[in-house]
Each structure stands twice: as structure tokens, then as C-alpha cells.
Amino acid sequence: GQNIDQPTEMTATExxxxxxxxxxxxxxxxxxxxxxxxxxxxxxFLSYNVLDGLEEKGRFSSFLSRSKGYSYLLLKxxxxxxxxxxxxxxxxxxxxxxxxxxxxxxxxxxxxP
Amino acid sequence: KAGVTQTPRYLIKTRGQQVxxxxxxISGHRSVSWYQQTPGxxxxxxxxxxxETQRNKGNFPGRFSGRQFSNxxxxxxxxxxxxxxxALYLCASGRGIEGTQYFGPGTRLLVL
Numbered sequence: 001g002q003n004i005d006q007p008t009e010m011t012a013t014e015x016x017x018x019x020x021x022x023x024x025x026x027x028x029x030x031x032x033x034x035x036x037x038x039x040x041x042x043x044x045f046l047s048y049n050v051l052d053g054l055e056e057k058g059r060f061s062s063f064l065s066r067s068k069g070y071s072y073l074l075l076k077x078x079x080x081x082x083x084x085x086x087x088x089x090x091x092x093x094x095x096x097x098x099x100x101x102x103x104x105x106x107x108x109x110x111x112x113p
Numbered sequence: 114k115a116g117v118t119q120t121p122r123y124l125i126k127t128r129g130q131q132v133x134x135x136x137x138x139i140s141g142h143r144s145v146s147w148y149q150q151t152p153g154x155x156x157x158x159x160x161x162x163x164x165e166t167q168r169n170k171g172n173f174p175g176r177f178s179g180r181q182f183s184n185x186x187x188x189x190x191x192x193x194x195x196x197x198x199x200a201l202y203l204c205a206s207g208r209g210i211e212g213t214q215y216f217g218p219g220t221r222l223l224v225l
Contacts, residue, residue, distance in 0.1 A: 042216040042217060045213060045214070100171070103155055
């Protein structure tokens, strides 16, 4: 089966750093995604890791360790607008181009002034 | 470049009815996936279409079906609606070669 775990909720202060962890056990692995979802809106793409290591994109960084089934999303210099849910998703599916995403439950991040 | 569009944005139906939702992917994208999002179950994969063929399927009953047209637009149909089908239905499109998928705004379905 597929199992993706991430914390339910995290609170941090504006300007600080927050790290959201995601562990996964899936049958098949073709990459890991992080999405941001504000309440009432659709998920927006943040990052995609398919190889081990750190991917940096502005204030956001994502890390992957395939051998440990582990990823994290790092949010730096937190802003109030970063208050949202952050979704970890593993790409599985048939063939090299399969696009089935299995999502974790999401981590709600609350940024306080 | 225009994003993924979904119609309608909101829908109210009663139990037993059927509903059809539409999704237009980003231009050039051939993969369209459908997801159901509920507070209790989170985001769950329904199915994926690529070049008019269903390529992947989630664990939903046969009441949920879909199709894709030659222009990559996709429709999702739910027959014999149940109260538990109330959810946000999201469509995502991708090139199909790389994994990045981009979501549309969703259709919020309420079944009474």
C-alpha cells in the first residue's frame, strides 16, 4: 500500500524558518512533489525532487533521500502569506511517464506576527 | 500561457443524479488527472488520461468515470450521486513526460 506521513500542523513566527518533514512508503517511486494550498484554493506547485539532494528555489528548498523514504520542505524568511497547507505527494503510476500522485494529509502552517 | 480551467466552479445536485465536470488543460499538456479532495480523506487520485487513454486509475467505484478528447480536454462523470460525493474535484495537467502537474481551480460539488 501507499503511506505518506507529514505533521498535521506547525506554527512559526514571521521571519523565521520552518521545516516540514514527509516520510513515505510507496510501491513505486518516480519523484516527490511539494504543493502549497491556501484555504479554498487549488494546490500550487512548489518543488519536484526525483534525485537525492537539495533543490533550492528562492525562499523554498526541498530535500529528498530515497533510501530513507524521506523529504522535507524548508521555508525561510517566513511571511504572513505563507500561512497555508503544504502537501507532500509521491508520484507513482505505470511506466516512466505515469502521473499518479499519492498525497499526504497536508501540514497546516500558521505564521504569526 | 493560460492555466488549467475547470467548469463549472460550483454545483449543487441531489442524491441519485449524475454530474459531468469539465477540464481544459494547459496548452500543450496531454496528461490530465482528476482528484477528489475532502476534509476527511484529503486529496485522492481518481484517474489519469493521456492521449485519450486512461493510464492510471485510483480506488474509486465504477460510478466515477472519465474520458479525454483529442484536444486533451477531459470530462469526469459521476453517476448515482451519494452524499459522500460532496467534495472539491480537482483536475491537473502535465506534459506526461516529466512529472510536474498543475492544478486547476476545482469544481466544488455539493450533493443534497
